[in-house]
Amino acid sequence: MLFGTSAASANSDSQSNTKDTLKVLYWNADDFNRTYGNLFSKKYPDTDIQVVTPTGSSAITDYNGAIQKYSPDLVLLPPYQYKEMSKDKKLTDLEPLIKRDQYNMTTVYPGLLAELKEQGGGKLYGLSPKTESYALLYNADLFKKHKVKAPSDGMTWEEILKLAKKFPTKGDKNTRIWGLSASGSSNLVMDIAKTEGLIYIDPNTLKATANTAAWKNAYRIASEATKSGVLDERITLPGKSYLESSPFIMGRSAMIVASISQLQSLQKAKNNVKNYKPFTLGMAAGPSDSKDRKSTGDVRITEIFAIPAGASNVDAAWDYIKYFNGDDYANEYYKPNTTGNNIGAPLSRMVKEYSGYKLDAYYKLKPNLDSASTSYALMNKSANFELNFRSVLFKELAQVVNGKKTLDKATAAIQSSTQADADKLAKAQKTKR
Missing domain, CATH: 3.40.190.10 (Periplasmic binding protein-like II)
Known part of the structure; x- marks a missing residue:
């Protein structure tokens, strides 16, 4: 995989001796600067951000390889990679830094903290500023x-x-x-599945699991709701x-x-x-x-901020994590009447209200990231898995709603189609070997 670098702010020769450098691993430098880098540079003008980013790709799949090659101080990880790297002790425990700086954690979403610790094997290896919850x-x-x-x-x-x-x-x-x-039937089933943490293919065995009692119940209640006209x-x-x-x-x-x-x-x-x-x-x-x-399970966390074990600039990386999980960023994020400031996800730094409405309900349930991790693992195996699954769901449940097929027959057809899809990948992998 090819990688390139870009800087969030230009560095003159005279500045390079006085400015700190924070090296960040991220999939797109421009996107990073728009979302994070420019704000951070305003808060920390003496820190230059160097973004190490893949070229010719819309995602990073080999985080271990990229970290080994470019030695970043900060990585922004999806839940699956956070869990795997935590398991392998490849990230820096944040709790000693939190304790050292007496960083206020009392208004950080407690359910998210508990889940990040759980995914980290009992240690807090990362923080995420946003949790797309419902x-x-x-x-x-x-x-x-x-x-x-x-x-x-x-x-x-x-x-x-x-x-x-x-x-x-x-x-x-x-x-x-x-x-x-x-939305009706198939889309509603996917919403139910996310909430319940259901998976339609086991990413490790490539066995379809779309005919379990839990899946069948999801098909049933979604079809009945669609038929009822509610x-x-x-x-x-x-x-x-x-x-x-x-x-x-x-x-x-x-x-x-x-x-x-x-x-x-x-x-x-x-x-x-x-x-x-x-x-x-x-x-x-x-x-x-x-x-x-x-x-x-119906939560979406796209980026968990973490510091690789052995990073050379832990303090600058920690300053970054503190800022984007702190009150100053929250005030900026929720600022009213900001051009293009469409809020899609509440911050992990809890605020009492937004647009005049209390936000308590968004923070009461504990997020379970297992489903998101499984989806990521499946997506890395084949981008077509979910597209094909949604397609067969739409076709089969439409027939159930229209009375042209029983739920049992539709479930069997969904399972069969999903297994056939998984078998194609298994066969292709076997051929490559």
């Missing part, structure tokens, strides 16, 4: 009007879908009430903005599972939609994993 938002006014008990923390997908069925299902789709704003299936209205097209934002859907970007959209609707009628928003932690109601 909460169950609901229209408290609709619940009151239709005399339905409001959602509570830790509800599973099955319970949420049962609750959605308590709302009316009749009327014109452009004006009616919906129980839940969600899901708005993300409808869009011709000639309307995305705000006016959204039944939840416009007060015509009882619930939605959403990131904090939905809170930003609600505020935009108040300011930009003519004659907008705000409603009372409720929030609950969920959906949760039915096997552990205090956790969820």
Whole structure:
């Protein structure tokens, strides 16, 4: 694999003797500078950032090789690599640095800290500034009007879908009430699978696991919800903005599972939609994993900041990690009316509210990164696995919803197709040997 380097800020000969250098391993220098480097340089002008980045590739797959070759001070790892490198003791334990600097950890997402320690084999080898987590938002006014008990923390997908069925299902789709704003069948199955930590192929054995009781239950409840007419299936209205097209934002859907970007959209609707009628928003932690109601697998952490063992500039790397997991960055990130500042994920440094809404529900469940790690492992084996799985799901569940196939036959077909896909890769690997 070819690698190149670029610098976040230019270094003159006179500066090079006085400035510190932080070498970062990242997949794209320009993207790094836009997201992190430029902000860090403002805070630490005496530190130059040198980004070591792969050329001709959209990802780094051989982290060990890249670290060995370029000796970076800082790496930004996906969960799978974080777990593997932690296991091999190739990262620096951050807790002695936290203790040394008396770094405030009291307002860092406790569930995330616990999971990063768990993935690190009991030690904290990294921190991640953002956790793309979700909460169950609901229209408290609709619940009151239709005399339905409001959602509570830790509800599973099955319970949420049962609750959605308590709302009316009749009327014109452009004006009616919906129980839940969600995609139908196949997309809903994938949301359920992420929450429950389900895998459709074991990445180690290449055996399909798409016909387990847990998968079949996901197919069943998603198909039943689609058939029942409680899901708005993300409808869009011709000639309307995305705000006016959204039944939840416009007060015509009882619930939605959403990131904090939905809170930003609600505020935009108040300011930009003519004659907008705000409603009372409720929030609950969920959906949760039915096997552990205090956790969820439906989280996305793309980058865990870590320091390779034996890094030459540990202090500069630690300054970087401290800044992007600290209050100063949080204040910058959540700053209102910043151009292009669309918030998609809450920070791990917890804040009490955003856009006038409390964020407690986004921090109550413990994230489980096992599912994300498995997805990464499968993606590295074949980028087509998930595409093909989604394709067969869509085809088979559509037939179940339309009454053309039983759930048992659809499950068997999904399993068979998934195993055939895995077998192709296994055969190709065997041929290469």
